[in-house]
Amino acid sequence: MTGRLGPILLAAFILAGLAGCKSGSEEKAAGGSPAEIAAALNEGPRAAESMTLNPGLASWGEQLFKDKACVTCHAVGERKQGPDLAGVADRRTERWMKRQIMDPEWMLKNDPIARGLMAEYALQMANQQVKDAEANALIQYLLRETLAGR
Ligand code: HEC
Numbered sequence: 001m002t003g004r005l006g007p008i009l010l011a012a013f014i015l016a017g018l019a020g021c022k023s024g025s026e027e028k029a030a031g032g033s034p035a036e037i038a039a040a041l042n043e044g045p046r047a048a049e050s051m052t053l054n055p056g057l058a059s060w061g062e063q064l065f066k067d068k069a070c071v072t073c074h075a076v077g078e079r080k081q082g083p084d085l086a087g088v089a090d091r092r093t094e095r096w097m098k099r100q101i102m103d104p105e106w107m108l109k110n111d112p113i114a115r116g117l118m119a120e121y122a123l124q125m126a127n128q129q130v131k132d133a134e135a136n137a138l139i140q141y142l143l144r145e146t147l148a149g150r
Contacts, residue, residue, distance in 0.1 A: 034106075034109070034110040035110065037110070038107070038110045038111040038112065040095075041093065041095045041096040041099055041111065042092075042093060042096050042111075042113065043093070044093055044095075045093070046089065046090050046091065046092060046093060047088075047089040047090075047092060047093055047094040047097060047139065047142075047143055047146075048089040048090050048143060048146050048147060050093070050094055051089070051094055051139075051140075051143050053140065053143055053144055053147060054140050055144070057136065057137045057140040057141075058137070058140040058141045058143065058144040059141075060137040060140075060141075061137035061138045061139070061140045061141025061142070061144075062141045062144075064130075064134050064137055064138050064141070065138060065141055068128040068130055068134070068138070069126075069128060070128065070138070073123070073125070073126075076142075076145045076149070077149070081121065081123055082121055082123060082125060083117055083120075083121065085142055085145070086145065086146070086149050087146050087149060088142050088146060089139075089142050089143045089145075089146035089147070090146055090150075092113075094139060096111075096113070097139050097142065098135050098136075098139060099111075100114060100125070101128075101130050101135045101138055101139070102130050102132070102135050103127070104124070104125040104126070104127055105127060107125075108124055108125070
């Protein structure tokens, strides 16, 4: 049993290491300094232009929006403690939203848009421990609502 597990664990470590290197070099390619990485997140077409709606994922995202307590601070079409998310996929890129959802602390430290919003709302977005696939579904939900609200 352990004889078989050894190589599997080794392979897992190598893969994890490669994945780590990949994101490191992507960040380098995006600029290097946190300010440059933040600027790159806001470059390119807005999410509503670059993304294709996946209704199944969007439905899961709608559920996650409740389960992950986004609803305590956000709504679509209403200002709560945090920004109204109506039209957010027309304002932001997919990459920017993903980072904001998964790593709000980093954004508040480094991203001028997030810092501006924090000042405006006098509140810091809480990290809801959102996983990668969950973030994609949440963004699909926000995309669906943006398209529906046009
Ligand atoms: C504690 C309240 C709070 C919670 C919980 C919260 N947010 Fe936020 N959110 C904010 C605030 C405040 C901002 C403005 C930036 C900042 O201050 O961090 C924001 C910004 C955002 C933005 C950018 C809005 C814009 O106009 O560009 C998105 C997208 C977003 N949140 C999505 C989410 C999602 C999805 C969840 C659930 C996983 C969530 N938020 C949970 C308070 C919250």
